[in-house]
Amino acid sequence: MQNINILCECPCGAIKFYLKKPPLIRFHCHCKICQKLYNSAYNDVVVIQSKNVLLGQNEVEFNKYRRPPALDRGICVQCKSPVIGFLRGIPGLGLAFINVNNIQDKSSLEGPLGHIFYHRKKEHIVDELPKFKGYWKSQIKLCHWIIIKLLAS
Numbered sequence: 001m002q003n004i005n006i007l008c009e010c011p012c013g014a015i016k017f018y019l020k021k022p023p024l025i026r027f028h029c030h031c032k033i034c035q036k037l038y039n040s041a042y043n044d045v046v047v048i049q050s051k052n053v054l055l056g057q058n059e060v061e062f063n064k065y066r067r068p069p070a071l072d073r074g075i076c077v078q079c080k081s082p083v084i085g086f087l088r089g090i091p092g093l094g095l096a097f098i099n100v101n102n103i104q105d106k107s108s109l110e111g112p113l114g115h116i117f118y119h120r121k122k123e124h125i126v127d128e129l130p131k132f133k134g135y136w137k138s139q140i141k142l143c144h145w146i147i148i149k150l151l152a153s
């Protein structure tokens with residue numbers, strides 16, 4: 001099995017961590033939490049299994065923003081930027097969410113699958129990607145994307 005170790009960093013560089021595999025999926029999230037955390041119209045984000053993340057002994061503060069499902073969002077103690085989020089609600093399956101800007105080598109990333117929480121959009125996005133509106137439609141689509149990839153891996 002190839003060992004690739006993709007380097008990830010927070011904007012100030014104080015937090016460094018690695019991905020042992022390329023992420024499962026990438027998508028654009030327009031939810032209010034992402035808009036607030038990233039101070040932008042949407043979050044360009046990837047999902048990877050937590051077991052494939054090497055976070056190490058970094059100074060990351062974790063906050064739970066919303067439940068269910070509870071996503072522990074890690075913030076860099078120094079630059080206060082979001083570093084990584086962990087979803088621990090599903091037994092036996094830990095998932096990590098990482099903003100694409102924190103991934104140094106983007107060559108291993110696939111294109112985004114679509115936009116979710118698009119009913120919360122701050123601006124219209126003109127692209128070919130599918131757009132999903134509504135809380136449950138967005139959640140179900142996200143689960144669907146992840147399950148398809150997990151079954152194929």
Ligand SMILES: [Zn+2]
Nearest residue numbers: 029030031034
């Ligand atoms: Zn979001």
Ligand SMILES: [Zn+2]
Nearest residue numbers: 010012076079
């Ligand atoms: Zn930082």
